[in-house]
Amino acid sequence: xxxxxxxxxxxxxxxxxxxxxxxxxxxxxxxxxxxxxxxxxxxxxxxxxxxxxxxxxxxxxxxxxxxxxxxxxxxxxxxxxxxxxxxxxxxxxxxxxxxxxxxxxxxxxxxxxxxxxxxxxxxxxxxxxxxxxxxxxxxxxxxxxxxxxxxxxxxxxxxxxxxxxxxxxxxxxxxxxxxxxxxxxxxxxxxxxxxxxxxxxxxxxxxxxxxxxxxxxxxxxxxxxxxxxxxxxxxxxxxxxxxxxxxxxxxxxxxxxxxxxxxxxxxxxx
Numbered sequence: 001x002x003x004x005x006x007x008x009x010x011x012x013x014x015x016x017x018x019x020x021x022x023x024x025x026x027x028x029x030x031x032x033x034x035x036x037x038x039x040x041x042x043x044x045x046x047x048x049x050x051x052x053x054x055x056x057x058x059x060x061x062x063x064x065x066x067x068x069x070x071x072x073x074x075x076x077x078x079x080x081x082x083x084x085x086x087x088x089x090x091x092x093x094x095x096x097x098x099x100x101x102x103x104x105x106x107x108x109x110x111x112x113x114x115x116x117x118x119x120x121x122x123x124x125x126x127x128x129x130x131x132x133x134x135x136x137x138x139x140x141x142x143x144x145x146x147x148x149x150x151x152x153x154x155x156x157x158x159x160x161x162x163x164x165x166x167x168x169x170x171x172x173x174x175x176x177x178x179x180x181x182x183x184x185x186x187x188x189x190x191x192x193x194x195x196x197x198x199x200x201x202x203x204x205x206x207x208x209x210x211x212x213x214x215x216x217x218x219x220x221x222x223x224x225x226x227x228x229x230x231x232x233x234x235x236x237x238x239x240x241x242x243x244x245x246x247x248x249x250x251x252x253x254x255x256x257x258x259x260x261x262x263x264x265x266x267x268x269x270x
Contacts, residue, residue: 027058027060028058028060028061028062028087029041029042029058029060029061029062030061030062030063030064031051031061031062031063031064031067031077032063032065032067033065033066033068036048036049036051037049042057042058043056043057044056044057045057049067049069049070049076050075050076050078050119051067051077051078053077053078053080053081053084053086054080054081055081055082055083059081059084059085060084060085060087061084061085061087062086062088062089063087063088063089063093063133064089064091065091066091066092066093066094067091067092067093067094068094068095068096068099069093069094069095069096069117069137070096071113071115071139072095072110072112072113072114072137072138072139073114073115073139074115075115075117075119076093076115076116076117076135076138077093077117077119078116078120078121079119079121079125079128080121080122080125082124082125082127082128083126083127083128084127085128085129086118086129086130086131087131087133088131088132088133088134088155089132089133090133091133091134092133092134092135092136093117093118093133093134093135093136093138094135094136094137095108095115095136097110097137098136098137108136108159109137109159109160109161109180109182110138110139110161111161112139113138113139113140114140115138115139115140116138116141116142116144117135117136117138117142117143117157117160118130118135118142118143119144120144120145122147123146123147123148123168125147126147126148126149126150127147127149127150128145128147128150128151129150129151129152129153130143130145130150130151130152130155131151131152131153131154131155132153132154132155133154133156134155134156134157134158135155135160135164136156136158136159136160137158137159138161139161140160140161140162141160141161141163141183142155142158142160142163142164142165142181143157143164143165143166143167144163145165145166145167145168145171146166146167147168148168148169148170148171149170149171150167150168150170150171151171151172151174152165152171152173153172153173153174153175153176154174154175156176156177157176157177157178157179157181157185158177158178158179158180159179159181160181160182161181162181162183163183163185163204164176164178164179164181164183164184164185164186164199164202165178165185165186165187166187167187167188167189168188168189169189169190169191169192170190170191171189171192171193172192172193172195173186173188173192173193173194173195174193174194174195174196174197175195176197177197177198177199178197178198178199178200178202178206179198179200179201180201180202181202181203182202182203182204183203183204184202184204184205184225184229185199185205185207185223186199186206186208187205187207187208187209188207188210188213189209189210190210190211190212191211191212192209192210192213192214193213194207194209194213194214194215194218195215195216195217196216196217196218198218198219198220199218199223200219200220200221200222200223201221201222201223202223202224203224203225204223204224204225205223205226205227205249206220206221206223206225206227206244206247207220207227207229208225208229208231209228209230209231209237210230210231210232210236210237211236211237212236212237213230213236213237213238214237214238214239215228215237215239215240215242215255216240216241216242217240217241217242219242220242220244220245220247221243221244221245221247222245222246222247223247223248224247224248224249225249226247226249226253227242227245227247227250227252227263228251228252228253228255229252229253229254230253230254230255231254232254236254236255237254237255237256238255238257238258239256239257239258240257240258240259240260241259241260242262242269243261243262243263244261244263244269245262245263245264246264251264251269252269257269
């Protein structure tokens with residue numbers, strides 16, 4: 001009897017200590033709609049949006065449900081630390097108005113709004129990793145990651161009012177999909193590797209990059225701006241093996257053509 005009572009008290013004590021924390025499996029901390037809208041998901045995060053990650057509870061996080069963002073002025077997740085890994089785990093950060101598709105034109109960009117799907121709050125927060133999910137219908141940008149040395153992979157951004165993904169320097173941006181965003185589909189600053197992405201029907205450029213960036217094996221079509229826009233003249237960046245079709249302002253602006261690109265005018269891009 002005493003052994004059973006001891007086990008009971010130990011279990012209740014553990015539950016009490018962790019009442020405001022999400023479960024952690026192998027050091028990965030869980031984020032879901034329930035903890036986000038109630039007491040907070042872990043130490044340092046208060047209830048309500050945005051879910052705030054400051055690194056005190058750990059460096060690795062994952063979604064275990066969709067995060068339903070109530071309006072265009074609310075941010076889903078705010079990162080206030082360097083070296084944070086966030087796995088969306090196949091789930092979405094999605095504005096509530098976008099849950100049911102009823103518009104035949106798929107026009108779900110809000111007219112105004114200040115909310116981001118994922119927002120990194122300072123340029124000196126380096127080493128961020130975001131992967132494996134969707135960010136849909138935010139009032140501002142889908143992802144804003146202004147620091148350096150970060151990875152954005154397997155993210156689907158659509159119907160965000162401004163850029164789908166806006167990232168800083170020294171970024172790897174791989175296998176993402178940007179669709180019908182109100183600004184550039186994918187935007188990255190200097191010395192970025194931008195590879196195997198699809199960016200179409202955005203109201204800005206399909207991809208916008210800058211000095212020293214390499215853009216390869218992307219599909220860029222039906223954007224209101226350029227398919228690919230290097231924002232500085234001269235040999236500011238290079239591109240190869242991309243398909244760029246039906247972009248309103250043209251296929252490529254600046255950059256060094258390393259070959260095997262396919263554009264509106266044929267195999268060789270202008």
